[in-house]
Amino acid sequence: MNTHKRHKKFTIIIIQDERLLCSFKFLLYSLKICAAVIMGLVILSVTAVLFYNKMRESNREELITRIETQNKPAEAKDNGKEVSSLNANPSNLSIEDFRSRFDETKKLFHYSFLLKNKDSQNTTASGYIFVILKSEGLAPEQWLSYPHTILVNGVPQNFRDGDPFSITKHKTIAKDISTQHGYDSLSIFVFSHDGKIILENKFSVKN
Numbered sequence: 001m002n003t004h005k006r007h008k009k010f011t012i013i014i015i016q017d018e019r020l021l022c023s024f025k026f027l028l029y030s031l032k033i034c035a036a037v038i039m040g041l042v043i044l045s046v047t048a049v050l051f052y053n054k055m056r057e058s059n060r061e062e063l064i065t066r067i068e069t070q071n072k073p074a075e076a077k078d079n080g081k082e083v084s085s086l087n088a089n090p091s092n093l094s095i096e097d098f099r100s101r102f103d104e105t106k107k108l109f110h111y112s113f114l115l116k117n118k119d120s121q122n123t124t125a126s127g128y129i130f131v132i133l134k135s136e137g138l139a140p141e142q143w144l145s146y147p148h149t150i151l152v153n154g155v156p157q158n159f160r161d162g163d164p165f166s167i168t169k170h171k172t173i174a175k176d177i178s179t180q181h182g183y184d185s186l187s188i189f190v191f192s193h194d195g196k197i198i199l200e201n202k203f204s205v206k207n
Contacts, residue, residue: 128162
């Protein structure tokens, strides 16, 4: 009796899914790209915030500087030189070396004085000057104004009628006024360009 033995063989076949492997690799690569993009956005956002804060602080400092500049006394330019408002620095002007005489023969009253600008920066000062001749025997309405203008209580009312001047250091003012009689005293008014009295000096002119 022949006995036939059958030998059974087993073969294990492993089939790799290439599509699944590629999908996994692509997903991993995409996650890396997303992480890099998110990191870049975070860095960009932080930089933008810092730049915005810096610009806002710079604008605030510029605004403060502009306000401080606007609050300073106004200055203008005249022929390349700085022109300072007399009203801003009234103490820079002074009247010195005043002299006067009355010529009865010619009926002329002569006066002269030195208008001095004591500003240390040699800025140009300008404005208007009036000379008012007074006498105890005359009412204020009869006082003589040079240049001629309307007086109220001895004070000129239209400052633009005055004798204009412009000085850097000093200037001699000398005039002859035609009058029929002498006066006892004299007042010199200096006005700024906006019509404010910035200087007033009184002198005796009795002979």
